[in-house]
Amino acid sequence: MIDKVIIAEDQEFANLSVQKTMEDLKVKHYDYAFYCDDALAKIQLAQQKGEPYDLLITDLSFEDDGTAQKINDGVDLIRAVRAVQPAILILILSGQHRPADIHHLFENNEVDAYVRKARHDVQELKSAMHALSKGQRYYPRSLAQLIKRSNTYEFTDFDITIIRLLNQGYQQNEIPAYLKQHDIKPSSLSSIEKRLNQIREELGFSNNQQLMVFCNNAGLL
């Protein structure tokens, strides 16, 4: 059973509604945090007291207000939490499509459920909770479709490095120098050209601009 839940969500609107859903579901005990650091601290403390949380519900993107935080991103929070309490269940509650990230997290068994903030999200969350309490993972068909449709392509770290550099304003012939300086393995201009060509072809784009927008939307930048 899922008796003890912690919610990490910076949007107050969403945070409140998730709390209310927990009440509806008769979850015995739930806490909430607006910052990743808070959430992690609460999880550590509960763990030490021998009253660990069963489930973490977390957003992926947290906004930077002035307050300095060690962790500022859902994915980082997930990694940190897993280090503290490997067996905790984790449910992602995200507003934007970041299929690349989410797919990756699922494949590596870093998360157990994904609910998108969208139409019927309350019902989705309830369904996800239900699945989790039965020991199942929750991966909505909509996401599966999306991944299949748009993002079969697996970006390597190398790809992402190149794309980020381009997006920072580097031109292709400046990149080899950068790569050599950072000891990244393929570093020739030729390799870069070849890789970009391959990616474009695979995703059906005719220029890099489309690729950049795609990567931006997939949360890779």
Next chain:
Amino acid sequence: MIDKVIIAEDQEFANLSVQKTMEDLKVKHYDYAFYCDDALAKIQLAQQKGEPYDLLITDLSFEDDGTAQKINDGVDLIRAVRAVQPAILILILSGQHRPADIHHLFENNEVDAYVRKARHDVQELKSAMHALSKGQRYYPRSLAQLIKRSNTYEFTDFDITIIRLLNQGYQQNEIPAYLKQHDIKPSSLSSIEKRLNQIREELGFSNNQQLMVFCNNAGLL
């Protein structure tokens, strides 16, 4: 006073929390809708009955589920509502930064307040409601800063056309033909090059890829 409110918001989480905030604020009567069409219908009906809404709270982006809808976007909803009931107050509640859109709406007096779904959004909404009830508009400093910092630049229709074409995979030398075919005034390759150059310079980008990502994030694509 703001006594009668209609909420148009497709995310159930957000919709619920806004309703709850209305209760907290002792708003006498509020309705909600998950679709733009529903919201517009309710506004029309209330208007006909002589019991019009004082305020519309609406999201900007609505997700397309299967259900066919006439209106699928917050901006379109706002225009339609203004046609029915010009004097209604309108508050935008949006998750993504779409500063270009929002700035434009404010400048043309199409909306009266803007609240971003983010940290402290509940408090922001309450403040906005307070301002509105005093006959003021609500335009958070954060947005003003953002506009000033990143988007002083005004994109013309021509700019947007070019950028969209590029993003569709056109290459620059194919665009003149398209423009001539659609009777768009400057149509030479030279004009296109010059325009892009100017935009890049003005926004401080060194290549078109960055520009595309920027436009994508600004909601221009």
Next chain:
DNA sequence: AGCCCAATTACGGTTTGCCGTAATAAAAAG
């Protein structure tokens, strides 16, 4: 060591994009 396979790099030709300048067209001013 020597061989093979795959990955990486180097190179050359072609296309596309970039940018300055000059010619032309259109619009505003006189």
Next chain:
DNA sequence: CTTTTTATTACGGCAAACCGTAATTGGGCT
């Protein structure tokens, strides 16, 4: 109607990106 100004287009040289092919490197294997 002519002149001046502004916008648009045409052109040319150059840099960047693209793309195919060939040379080189570096493991893994016998």
